[in-house]
Each structure stands twice: as structure tokens, then as C-alpha cells.
Amino acid sequence: MKIDFLQQAIDLAAENPRKGGGPYGAVIVKNEQILASNANLVTKKNDPTAHAEILAIRRACQNINSFWLTDCVLYSSCEPCPMCLGAIYWARLKKVYFACNRFDAAQAGFDDSFIYQEIQLMPEQRTIPMLQIDIADANKPFQVWNNFSEKTPY
């Protein structure tokens, strides 16, 4: 852990509101070198997925031409929300360091903590109901995938 990288993530976050973004920053590091750093751009880009961590993961992947960030470390000004946590797993990052946590975020008016509660409910019982529908072709995409010899697994 290098405290400088975490400080950079915090500085990005603290400078961002006056640039029109949310108070979050993220830095991705490989072999002690910064691969990507981003602040939150949700409101600036009209993109609810444009969290600092998501943007840094996407940019780091572009920079190394890979959809995996094996051996990379994420430094974030705040504990990643469930969306960013999912992205961290899909990107196969090695480790995450953060400064604030989900409860600090909730106090500042961000719903991280609420989403962590919702995710543990049965899909149909959530505030945003998620309903499985019985349809004949449901498994067709996975059957096609399993039978397709030229696929790139991920």
C-alpha cells in the first residue's frame, strides 16, 4: 500500500465538485505505476455508471489492451459501491484500498449503503422489483455460447 496513491484518489475527489462532478476519485496501479486515474463524471456525462472506479477500470483496460487487470491495485477515495465492486471482480483486480466507507457516503447523500441492503433481498422483494419470467428461449444464449468453439471466455 502506498499512501500517495490513496492521497491522489482523495485529491481527485475533493477537486471534482467544482468541476461539475461527484466527490469521488480512483487510481489504478500496476507495478507501482499509475495505469489510470479518474474522478466521477455521472452528472457531467449524463451517465449513472460513470463512477470514478468504473471509469478508471475502463481506461486502465484500454491502456493495456486487456479486459482483465490481474496484478493491479485500486485506490479509491471511498469504499466501492456494489456496481463498482462487481466491476472489480469482473476486472480481476488484486486488491482495493479505500479511505471513506459506505456509511460516510450515505451521510453525504449517496445510496451505497441502501444498495448493499437491497442486494441481499430476494430479487422480487427489492424496492426495484426484479422478476424472472418463464420463456421458452431462456437458455438459448448460454446453449449457443457453450456450443460455440471460437468464443473468447471471460
Add this chain to the structure above:
Amino acid sequence: MKIDFLQQAIDLAAENPRKGGGPYGAVIVKNEQILASNANLVTKKNDPTAHAEILAIRRACQNINSFWLTDCVLYSSCEPCPMCLGAIYWARLKKVYFACNRFDAAQAGFDDSFIYQEIQLMPEQRTIPMLQIDIADANKPFQVWNNFSEKTPY
């Protein structure tokens, strides 16, 4: 619920492997009209966040110039993973319908079910350890945010 929209999401998913993408599709609907539809582009774009749902949310937001999708419904070929679930909450969608579930995805080699387990663990106990670091400026970004009168809350 319109089964045609779910069928379209499945068709996008089933056609996608031979186009070089993963077996997932998503359609976002407002007032019975399709706002956006996308298949998975993770391997094609070297972007681990390019799930069908994330891409559809981003495109739908661009199409209506908003970072919220209030009153919109998501149809997905598969139960959204935790990353996409987070995005669904941030986008404030109204409802989600899906065909396959996380266990079908796991059988096809996708880690959705595993990430749902990981998210319930304490951050430091996860397979990808997530560690809170004590640093003096931790709360500075949220303090800046709270004191900034011209912010756009989201």
C-alpha cells in the same frame, strides 16, 4: 410486461457469440417504446464493464439527456449481476424482467453467483481484499461536496 421485449433481449444475446461478444442482451423501454438495446461487448471492447445492461443504461441516458431512467423498464436475457444491479439502482429504473438467473449464468461459466456471495462478506475478508485505510483527508471530498452550493445532486 411485454414478452416481445424479453424475446428481443434473448435474441440479441443468442446472436452475440458469433459476433465476438458474450451471451447477454438487454432492452430498455419507456412508455412501450425501446430507448436502447445492447448486447455484451466485454471481449470485443476490452471493457469488463461492457455488460449488455450497463451499455443499454448508458445509451438510454444519452438518448434522453438524463442520468436517471425513472419510469423505464429493463428487460434482460439474464438476471443482472451485482455490477448491473448497482447501475440499475443508480439509474433509478422502475422494474427489471429477466429470463435466466444467476445460477444458469454460473453453469455457463460466469461468476455472477460467486460475486453475490462475496458482496455479503466483510470487505477485508473477500477473495479480493478491500481494506479501509486511515488517512487524515478521508472525509475532505464529502466536506467539499456538502459545502458546495452549485452542486448537481444525483
